[in-house]
Amino acid sequence: MNPFEQLDERFKTLHKPTARLDHLYDGCRWAEGPAYFPAHRTLVWSDIPNNRILRYDETTAQVGVFRHPSNYSNGNTVDPQGRLVSAEHGERRVTRTEHDGTITVLADSYDGKRLNSPNDVVVRSDGTVYFTDPSYGIEGYYEGFAAEPEQAGQHLFRISPHGGIEIAADDMQRPNGLAFSPDERVLYVSDTGNKTMRAYDVADDGTLSGSREFARCTAGGFDGFRLDEQGHIWSSAGDGVHVLHPDGTLIGKVRVPEGVANVQWGGYKRNRLYICATQSLYAILLPVRGAKTM
Template structure:
């Protein structure tokens, strides 16, 4: 039976602002990012640490408190999978839930009949670090990031020279696993493939090392699902604050990235102004708008609601929502399903 958890909701009025000094430009297409006057609204104070994923019948799933939590359409909260040890969650084109399990050090999938299939747990005989986030291309190939935060003594993955690897991997339809990024980024976190399979965006978030990367990168993908050599392009650098985490795309191809920190965390994060929130970039990589979230840490986001125009945001275990001007891009369900 699911565990019932009481819901404590508060509402905070934080107006959307533009960071005029941070190189933000107007959307070339003239389409607003958020609804006029929209403000982030707090929906719950616990249970929403990471990995939001929308299901039109279940509601919103999140990774929180060691479980996969469910927030139903009417706002009721339950534990959906107890002790899941999950992070990134994503429904594939068949409506199956793909799960990154940093605790279990693997990637798995909940099938249509409710059973679980392990998709990947080793590479070249070595266990993964902490599978973090997941994205799927148009061919159904699964890409996931595998950073290592905290104690690094349990790391097994090394390259041919014996150097520890925090990489990005691809799972093909036949179950084979390939490494697509080895040392091109410092510590990969959130990631997403564009609908045309042209680009792979990767959040590089080494937030517990002085001078570690806090950058968003774009890579060109080739037909075989590998990264095109020398295509790495810097989209944004968060400098002295917390770097980028989870991200999603809207129906116009604009990128919504959870990032930043509101308080200093010396000696690693030493920014002077609050920076936590959702950063929205154009398909060309221009910073369009910023929606501040007044709770640390801002970890991920997902589109949901009947019209897919509600952006759900996880931040420090809390859950927020904000209305967007256009629907989000989701793999499932689509209009023809």
């Protein structure tokens, strides 16, 4: 069965109708936050309610537990030095796993008050960390621990390479997934509060400006997403993966039988799209490669 739905002629070069959607693993309660390590060809992703991070080995197709407990980690990414950076609901913090396995806390508070529940995270090539901080992880016990928010709002934060933290954007209801354009000049952020995606211009010093609505989701809401080398956005949605042209037009879909939460590029050519979808991990091979800035 062809998993692709073409809505625009510009989608034609981005998929192969003969490609199949591979179902790699099930047994999750809420699969999220995939991150890929090219050096050993493994993908890690969060199973938030089960309080664990799982690991898929491309070379053997085996799945094992990478970390348990994971402090109800959600989003994960790999920094330019090849270290895992994670957003944790449980401890309400952003951490980095060093090469020796030790954990470094990058942020757990702002202005003397605890963060809400860091959700997703990206790292710019200069080491600047951006993360979203909605309150999903403290609104009950399913994905963390119920607590009253201490922050005045739900913001996008920026951590400088030297460790200072500040609010990068405060004009979203529930900032969620985020990713850079291939040249790192634009930062895209999904706002699950109103089912939109916003775009921000990124200055050399990391500050953001030019906030604008980039796209509006037509099925469910945007959550996590990644870009390919050509600047197309491959985003989670309620009926699969939505593919957005750099001008914001929805040009195609990858149909998935479960609601999708996040995606990540992998494979030795960086053209295998991994898909975290509710209970399962899927993957599909594409004729395009993911952007290097992930």
